Amino acid sequence: MPPERSTNPLWMLRFAITDLRSRISALKIFLACLILGVTLVAATASLYRVIEQSLLADTRALLGGDVELDTSEPLPDEALEWIRATGNISLVREFDTIVSGSGGDGFFRAEILVLDALYPLYGELELTPDEPLGVLTAQKEGQWGAIIDPLLAERLGQSVGDQIEIGAATFRISGLIQKQPDRSLNANWRGLPIMISEQAVEATGLIRPGSRVDYEYRVQTEQNLDTWLEEFEQAFPDARWEITTFAERSERISERLDQIATALILIAFTTLFIGGLGVANSIHAYLDEKLGTIATLQTLGLRRKPLVGIYLLQIGVLGSLAGLVGGGIGLGLSALAISLAGDAFALAGPDGAGGWFSLWLVPLLLSWLFGVLTAYVFALPALARALAAAPAGLFRGQVEAAPNEPRSWRIASYLLLAVYIGATLFWLPSPHLGFLFLLAVTLLWGLLEGLIKGLRRG
Structure with missing residues (x-):
């Protein structure tokens, strides 16, 4: 095989797709696990964005005014006169x-x-x-x-x-x-x-x-709220009324929504991560069938770099396909839920291309990204062992994968896992809550590993 052809990216992509189509049926579990997990992530994330934008778009209506004064007794007349001089009060x-x-x-x-x-x-x-x-x-x-x-x-x-x-x-x-x-x-x-x-x-x-x-008491004023509050507090320094502005209410609503959405998205990511186990088993079975093909290509003179590129491209194509399909299904379910909800989300969300990009295109792109990352995170160890198989096994009639992946591949797997975790925490509405969840999972995993090793030694 000519070296210049084997390193041609277009040829590598065409060969990867042709080789993949010959045994795509063996990867049904791979695709199903990824699509299911990505669907849940996309649906949860897009619903969160729609609900957040809808609620925060008109917080004044939810509060009832620009400022709310809450008290257990009527306001004194001088306070009411001061407020009426600066705006409307209800x-x-x-x-x-x-x-x-x-x-x-x-x-x-x-x-x-x-x-x-x-x-x-x-x-x-x-x-x-x-x-x-x-x-x-x-x-x-x-x-x-x-x-x-x-x-x-x-x-x-x-x-x-x-x-x-x-x-x-x-x-x-x-x-x-x-x-x-x-x-x-x-x-x-x-x-x-x-x-x-x-x-x-x-x-x-x-x-x-x-x-x-x-x-x-709900107040509507055209003045700057910080200036209004400062002047009001100066006029009535001994007031014991609870004062809330629509900006503070927006912050509270956003914080509460972030916590709820983070919990739901973490559940979706947990499902996606568990589905990664099915991805690992499926890609392992697929590569076991391809060990003979890999050894034959190496024997015919295909260099290791394009060989690695071909199978990395295959994983990328499968991850992209699952990410786009799962993301599309998730967004479709989200749109269906919003349409069934009627006017529940009709509080005046963002309009124009920017709003659509934020509510729909960003979740779709991120679904694609996590579909690809999940595919690589769980497929890389199996791919490393398959590519490390000795071609000499062809002469013995049986090619076996290496028992362990090479050190460079192991380091690459850990780095990719770190990127995956970092991207997940970055995407979560409340990264702090996500970090605590990850810390708890890591501690539980360490305890279980320690228990298993202790039982084996015992």
């Missing part, structure tokens, strides 16, 4: 109670919301029927109106027009809450919401001395 009063149907059947915990005329400062409140909040909560025929959550209506077995007992008053269910922009992200620990008017609160008899009522 008050939401919240307290918990137990509600029941008109017949007294079924008791459920609920969160009473008393909203003012400026609510909401950001976002839109969608009600059914589509009428103003003040109209639906007004008193008609001696009964105040109450707008309740659809899930609460289902639990009570009530619908619009029926009656509901709140404290000492009987309310008419005048509407259902379809979308609430500042709906809490903490799984409704306080109960499902019910909206009533300011005047209707007195009829319930629920607010008495000692009752726990949360006063949430």
